[in-house]
Amino acid sequence: MQGHGRCLKLFLAFALLLLLQNVTGGEVGRSDKDANATGTCVERERQALLAFKRGLVDEYNSLSSWSSESHEQDCCRWIGVSCNNHTGHVIQLDLEDYLSKGKMISPKLIELQHLQHLDLGEIDFNGSQIPDSVGSLTNLRYLDLSSCNFGGQIPSQIGNLTQLQYLHLGGNQFNVENINWLTGLSSLTDLDLSQVNLSNIFDWPEAVNKLPKLRDLDLSDCSLPPPPPRIHSTSFSNINSSTSLTHLNLRDNHLTSSIFLWLSNYTTASLVGLNLSKNNLTGLIPDVIGNMSSLANLDLSDNQIEGGNPNSFARLCSLQFLEIPGNRLSGQLSKFVQLLPTCAQNSLQILDLSHNDLAGSLTNLTTFSSLQILSVNNNQLTGRIPESIGQMSQLEYIDFGMNSLEGVVSGTHFSHLHKLSSLDLSSNSLVLNFPADWVPPFQLHTIFLSSCKMGPHFPKWLQTQNDCLALDISDAEISDILPSWFWSMFCNSIFINLSNNQIRGIFANLTVNFAIFPEVYLSSNQIQGPIPSTLLQASYLDLSNNNISGSLSFLCASATSLTFLNLSSNSVSGELPDCWNKLENLVMLDLSNNAFSGKIPTTIGSLFKIETLKLRNNSFAGELPSSLKNCTSLEVIDLGNNKLSGPIPTWLGVSFKNLVILMLSFNNFNGSMPPQLCHLVHIQILDFSMNNISGSIPKCLNNLTALSQKGNSSLTSTHYYRKENDKMVFPGNSYEDDATFIWKGRMSTYKSILGLVKRIDLSSNRLTGEIPSEITHLVELVSLNLSRNQLAGQITPEIGNLQSLDSLDLSRNRISGRIPTSLARIDRLAVLDLSYNNLSGQIPIGTQLQSFDRSVYAENPQLCGAPLLKMCADPSEHSNTEDTYELITLGFYISMALGFVAGFWGVCFTLIFKRSWRYEYFKFLNGLNDWLYVRVALIKRQLKDMLN
Numbered sequence: 001m002q003g004h005g006r007c008l009k010l011f012l013a014f015a016l017l018l019l020l021q022n023v024t025g026g027e028v029g030r031s032d033k034d035a036n037a038t039g040t041c042v043e044r045e046r047q048a049l050l051a052f053k054r055g056l057v058d059e060y061n062s063l064s065s066w067s068s069e070s071h072e073q074d075c076c077r078w079i080g081v082s083c084n085n086h087t088g089h090v091i092q093l094d095l096e097d098y099l100s101k102g103k104m105i106s107p108k109l110i111e112l113q114h115l116q117h118l119d120l121g122e123i124d125f126n127g128s129q130i131p132d133s134v135g136s137l138t139n140l141r142y143l144d145l146s147s148c149n150f151g152g153q154i155p156s157q158i159g160n161l162t163q164l165q166y167l168h169l170g171g172n173q174f175n176v177e178n179i180n181w182l183t184g185l186s187s188l189t190d191l192d193l194s195q196v197n198l199s200n201i202f203d204w205p206e207a208v209n210k211l212p213k214l215r216d217l218d219l220s221d222c223s224l225p226p227p228p229p230r231i232h233s234t235s236f237s238n239i240n241s242s243t244s245l246t247h248l249n250l251r252d253n254h255l256t257s258s259i260f261l262w263l264s265n266y267t268t269a270s271l272v273g274l275n276l277s278k279n280n281l282t283g284l285i286p287d288v289i290g291n292m293s294s295l296a297n298l299d300l301s302d303n304q305i306e307g308g309n310p311n312s313f314a315r316l317c318s319l320q321f322l323e324i325p326g327n328r329l330s331g332q333l334s335k336f337v338q339l340l341p342t343c344a345q346n347s348l349q350i351l352d353l354s355h356n357d358l359a360g361s362l363t364n365l366t367t368f369s370s371l372q373i374l375s376v377n378n379n380q381l382t383g384r385i386p387e388s389i390g391q392m393s394q395l396e397y398i399d400f401g402m403n404s405l406e407g408v409v410s411g412t413h414f415s416h417l418h419k420l421s422s423l424d425l426s427s428n429s430l431v432l433n434f435p436a437d438w439v440p441p442f443q444l445h446t447i448f449l450s451s452c453k454m455g456p457h458f459p460k461w462l463q464t465q466n467d468c469l470a471l472d473i474s475d476a477e478i479s480d481i482l483p484s485w486f487w488s489m490f491c492n493s494i495f496i497n498l499s500n501n502q503i504r505g506i507f508a509n510l511t512v513n514f515a516i517f518p519e520v521y522l523s524s525n526q527i528q529g530p531i532p533s534t535l536l537q538a539s540y541l542d543l544s545n546n547n548i549s550g551s552l553s554f555l556c557a558s559a560t561s562l563t564f565l566n567l568s569s570n571s572v573s574g575e576l577p578d579c580w581n582k583l584e585n586l587v588m589l590d591l592s593n594n595a596f597s598g599k600i601p602t603t604i605g606s607l608f609k610i611e612t613l614k615l616r617n618n619s620f621a622g623e624l625p626s627s628l629k630n631c632t633s634l635e636v637i638d639l640g641n642n643k644l645s646g647p648i649p650t651w652l653g654v655s656f657k658n659l660v661i662l663m664l665s666f667n668n669f670n671g672s673m674p675p676q677l678c679h680l681v682h683i684q685i686l687d688f689s690m691n692n693i694s695g696s697i698p699k700c701l702n703n704l705t706a707l708s709q710k711g712n713s714s715l716t717s718t719h720y721y722r723k724e725n726d727k728m729v730f731p732g733n734s735y736e737d738d739a740t741f742i743w744k745g746r747m748s749t750y751k752s753i754l755g756l757v758k759r760i761d762l763s764s765n766r767l768t769g770e771i772p773s774e775i776t777h778l779v780e781l782v783s784l785n786l787s788r789n790q791l792a793g794q795i796t797p798e799i800g801n802l803q804s805l806d807s808l809d810l811s812r813n814r815i816s817g818r819i820p821t822s823l824a825r826i827d828r829l830a831v832l833d834l835s836y837n838n839l840s841g842q843i844p845i846g847t848q849l850q851s852f853d854r855s856v857y858a859e860n861p862q863l864c865g866a867p868l869l870k871m872c873a874d875p876s877e878h879s880n881t882e883d884t885y886e887l888i889t890l891g892f893y894i895s896m897a898l899g900f901v902a903g904f905w906g907v908c909f910t911l912i913f914k915r916s917w918r919y920e921y922f923k924f925l926n927g928l929n930d931w932l933y934v935r936v937a938l939i940k941r942q943l944k945d946m947l948n
Contacts, residue, residue: 041075041083045090048111049075056123057101082117089114096121096144104128110136117142127151127173135160146192147171159184170194170218182207192218194249199223205262216247220275224253227262246270251299252278257286264288273297277323281305290314301352302326308339317343325354325375332360333381346370354378354399362400364388375399377424382406385430390415399424401448408433409452417442424448426472434461446470450497453477458503463489470495474521481505482527487512497521499542507532514538517561519733522546531567533557540564540733544590552577552591561585564735568592568614575599581606587719588735592616592638605630611719612737616663617641629655635719636737640665640687647671648693653679660706660717661739663687665761673698673762681705684755687741689763689785696769697762697786702777707758710779714755743783744807744831759783763809767791771815776801783807787833791815795839800825807831814838819863824849832856839863842872 053066065078075090076083082092090112102125109115110133118137121144130150134143135157143161146168154174158167159181167185170192179201182191188211198204198219205227208217248271250259259276264286271292281303289298293315305327313319322340329336336358340348350373351365358376361383365371371392377399384407385400393416405428414420420442425432431453438461447468455477462471463485471493479502490496492515499521506529519540527543530550535541539561548570556579565583568590575598576591586607596618605627607613613631616638623646624639635658645668652662653676662680665687672695673688680686684706702708717737738751741761750757760778763785770793771786778784782804791813800822802808808829816838823829824846832852840862843849854867864872 040073041081041088041090045112046073046075048106048108049078049081049090049093051108052106055102055104055106056095056099057103058099059101062098063095084114087114091115091139092117094119095123099123101126102128102148105131105134107131107133109133112137114139116140119144120148121145121168122147124149129153130155130158132157134158137161138163140164141187142166144168145172146194149173151175153177154179154181156181161185163187165213166190168192170196172196176201179204179207183210185211187213189213189244190216192216193222194218194220195222197223199225199254201225202228213244215244217245218247218249219253220249220251222253224250224255226254226256226258244270246294247273249273249275250279251275255279255281257281257283260286260288269293271295272318275299277301277303279303284309285312287311287314290316292316294318296347297321299323300327304328307331308336310339313340313344316341318347319344320347321350322348323350323352325352325356327356329353329356329358331358333358333376333379334360334363337363337365349373349394351375362386362389362405366391368392370394372419373397377401377403379403385409385413385425387412389413390417392416393418395420397422400428401426403428405430407431410434411438411440414440414442420444422446425452426450428452432459434459436460439464443467448472449476450474451476455479455501458483458486462486465489467492469493472497473501474498475500477501478503491515493518495519498525499523501525503527507535510534519564523566530554531572536560536562538562542566543570544568546570548572555579556582558582563609563733564588566590567594570594572596576601576604578603580604583607584609586610588612590614591618592740594618596620598622600625600628602627604628607631609633611658612636612735614638615642616740619643621645624649626651632656633658635659635682636661636717636739638663638739639667640741642667644668645670648674648677648688650674650676653677656680657682659683661685661737663739663741664691665689665741667691669693671695675700678703683707684758685739685741687759687761688765689742689761691765693762693765693767695767697767697772697775697791699772699774701772702774704778707760707778707780713758713780715753716751717754757782758804759785759807761785762789764788769793771796771810773798778802780804785809787811787813789813794818795820795823797822799823802826803828805829809833810837812836816840818842819844819849821846835859843868 049066050068053063063079065072075081076088080093080095080098081090083089084091091114093115094117096119100123102123104125115137116139118140119142125148127149129152130145132155135155138161140161141163143164143166147170150172152175154169154176162184164185165187167188167190171194174196176196176198191211191214202225204219204224208214255276269292272294274292274295274297277299278301281300283306285300285305285308290311290313295316296318297320301323302325305324307329336353345367346369348368349370351371352373352375354375355378358379358381360381362381362385364386365374366388372394374395374397381403383405385405390413395417396419398420401424408431409425410433418441421444423444423446426448427450432449440461444465445467447465447470450472453476454473456479458478458480459473468490469492471490472495474497482503482505487510491512494516496518500523503525505527508529510532511534514537517537517539520535520538521542523542524545527546527548529548531543531548531554533554536554536557541562541564544566548567550572551574552572556577559582562583563585564587566588569592571594573595576596578601580601580603584606587609589607589610589612592614593616597620599622600615600620602625605625608630610631611633613634613636617640620642621644624644626649629651632655634656637659638661640663648664648669648671653674659680660682662683663685669688669691670693673693675698678698678700681704683704718734719737720734736751737754738749739754740747740749758780759782761783767789769791771791773796776796776798779801781802783806784802787809792815794817795810795815797820799820803826805826806828808831811833812835814837818841819834819839821844824844826848829848833856835856835858837860839860842865843857843863850866852867857863857868864870
């Protein structure tokens with residue numbers, strides 16, 4: 001028995017040894033002479049790590065422990081490094097959380113032959129290439145080189161890593177020619193190539209099919225082409241990936257509905273997550289989706305899907321997340337909900353059908369007992385919100401915004417919604433009727449109730465919401481004083497919108513301390529008094545259209561994180577403070593329609609990030625400060641309706657390469673228009689009207705690319721920017737520009753279609769010379785106003801090239817000549833004024849020009865033809881008007897004179913110097929005289945005989 005006991009102990013010891021060997025990567029029984037028995041790192045590998053460090057950029061000394069000093073000899077203790085406890089070999093290198101920049105991956109990395117885990121994700125290697133030597137690290141199980149800004153080719157040697165299970169190469173700038181190397185990764189379970197351009201890899205499905213253990217696949221944002229037809233017929237009998245794939249992300253590609261044919265070749269029962277959003281899917285949701293019995297997460301958003309059929313979701317009993325926003329789903333909402341299987345009513349947690357064309361009323365969804373997120377915004381829903389919604393106790397997020405819902409919403413609608421954290425009922429016709437003492441059962445983080453009728457009193461139930469991050473109760477018919485508790489209650493919010501109400505009150509003694517730099521919208525109310533400096537804590541501040549007075553001295557109180565400041569249409573007065581260097585993050589500044597005076601301060605040139613500057617309709621005087629040319633990001637400049645003077649600076653056309661709108665109207669600018677303005681290739685609105693500008697119009701206007709080249713114009717002028725501060729970053733913030741100018745005889749403000757209003761207005765100046773023919777190259781021009789100048793010459797015959805013109809005003813100049821017939825070919829022309837010139841001839845016949853009132857042609861005395869009462873002498877003359885006009889030129893008169901001189905003196909000189917010709921000539925004249933005398937005498941006699 002003792003022998004058997006010893007054998008058993010030896011067997012157990014041997015088994016334990018094998019177990020330890022497996023756990024530690026087979027290192028326990030090593031005989032590597034470079035390792036030591038104490039488990040400290042191998043010297044050769046330590047040197048390799050130090051060489052690897054030299055290829056990195058350690059800005060913050062995060063790798064200070066990576067040293068050759070005696071007390072730092074053990075690399076296994078270095079940050080980001082893990083070693084085998086028994087062998088001392090480096091098995092893991094994870095630097096993702098410690099560095100942000102690198103220069104290159106050192107070839108010495110190949111010395112780490114026992115490395116199993118390498119994570120350098122999100123370290124910027126500035127376009128360098130992944131070395132081929134990475135493919136020699138054959139023990140790698142985990143490789144993450146995602147978002148490293150690598151370029152060049154993906155090394156095909158990576159295909160040698162047969163033990164690799166996790167491979168993330170997404171978010172790089174690779175030049176991918178093929179992905180055949182994937183076939184060697186037989187152990188791969190997780191593959192991420194997201195954001196890698198695979199637009200030319202048409203056989204990507206074949207490569208995926210050859211990865212038998214693949215479970216998670218992310219090929220999102222890869223510009224993937226649709227699978228070719230031959231893929232659909234490929235035999236899958238020897239491929240095991242069909243039973244292992246659980247998560248498939250093909251978001252944001254160029255896939256069509258043919259992708260469903262590829263999916264149908266799989267045994268799709270294993271799929272848990274499927275993301276096909278932002279592709280080109282069309283038609284109905286196919287039956288193949290309904291066969292994915294394990295599917296829990298389905299995202300088909302942002303496609304062109306039109307609906308579903310009875311089998312679209314037939315077997316989706318495990319469905320938890322269903323997202324189909326941004327499609328073309330139509331029909332009744334209730335009919336679509338009926339397609340969802342009964343077995344999923346207890347599992348479904350997210351239902352997002354927003355941004356579609358669903359109609360009808362909100363259906364009763366109480367059978368979906370687990371529903372947490374319900375979003376149907378931006379549809380065509382009508383009717384009332386059912387009170388049964390209040391029984392769905394698991395709801396956390398409700399979004400019914402942007403529909404045509406109506407009726408009263410009461411406390412019953414929220415009776416059991418204890419978990420509700422986000423509520424959006426905005427842009428409907430709802431009336432919120434809550435008792436004054438109503439205490440909601442929920443604590444909301446986001447409240448969006450714009451256009452819901454909540455007034456006239458300020459809603460007191462908001463005082464119960466302690467954790468609100470975003471509040472929008474704009475256009476809610478509130479006409480009340482802003483309560484004193486409001487700012488302290490919402491001091492932790494990042495978004496506050498109370499605009500378009502009739503809220504009264506003043507900011508007196510406001511000392512609130514915001515926890516986060518918020519966006520504050522208070523425009524179009526009746527707020528009075530000066531602006532407190534405490535509001536400088538906002539990142540976005542819109543106080544336009546109120547009764548605010550005082551000065552802007554509060555801006556000098558302290559540095560600020562303001563990126564957007566709109567104080568337009570108030571009663572703020574005085575001179576601008578000279579401390580704009582404290583608002584270095586400002587992107588938009590609008591001080592229009594106030595009572596400011598004095599000069600524009602030089603420190604305004606410190607706004608290096610500013611994109612929109614509006615100082616319209618004030619009393620600013622003096623010249624434009626030259627420091628303004630430092631604001632090279634400017635896209636909109638509106639300084640109209642002031643008392644600014646001096647010449648138009650040449651640097652306007654040099655410094656502002658991105659300028660889209662330049663409005664200097666109603667000022668006292670003088671001098672000529674600098675030709676440098678022709679460098680404004682993005683300009684769409686150029687307005688110098690009502691000044692004292694002289695000289696001629698530059699002939700280089702055809703260089704204004706945005707006006708001379710046809711393209712797809714966006715409806716709005718939108719600015720996207722980021723707001724940065726010490727506490728957080730707000731991504732994706734934006735605002736839309738508006739512009740105010742005279743259009744078709746009246747002052748108008750444009751915003752929603754501003755991008756389409758392309759115009760040049762140089763009216764009411766002292767411009768001379770001819771209208772340059774180059775102006776006819778501006779084929780995108782919608783409005784051209786050159787009226788009230790001293791322009792002479794003729795209207796260029798090519799004026800008809802301006803086919804986009806809606807308005808043309810050349811009145812009150814000294815323009816002469818005929819009206820070109822090409823003008824009648826501008827079909828869109830709705831406004832025309834050629835009055836008070838010296839035009840002549842017949843108005844070209846055509847439906848367009850005859851449809852205008854005769855006042856359009858008034859005070860052109862030599863003009864005739866319809867619609868004028870003065871008719872032309874020869875109506876047929878019009879048919880040859882252009883040909884005759886083009887024939888009778890200076891050359892014509894010169895040729896006629898030369899011909900007369902040559903003919904006259906040719907005959908006279910011959911008769912003088914040739915006697916025989918002279919005798920014959922006079923003999924001919926005498927004979928002709930006798931013949932005429934005889935003929936006349938005979939005719940007289942015959943007439944006399946007839947009378948007798």
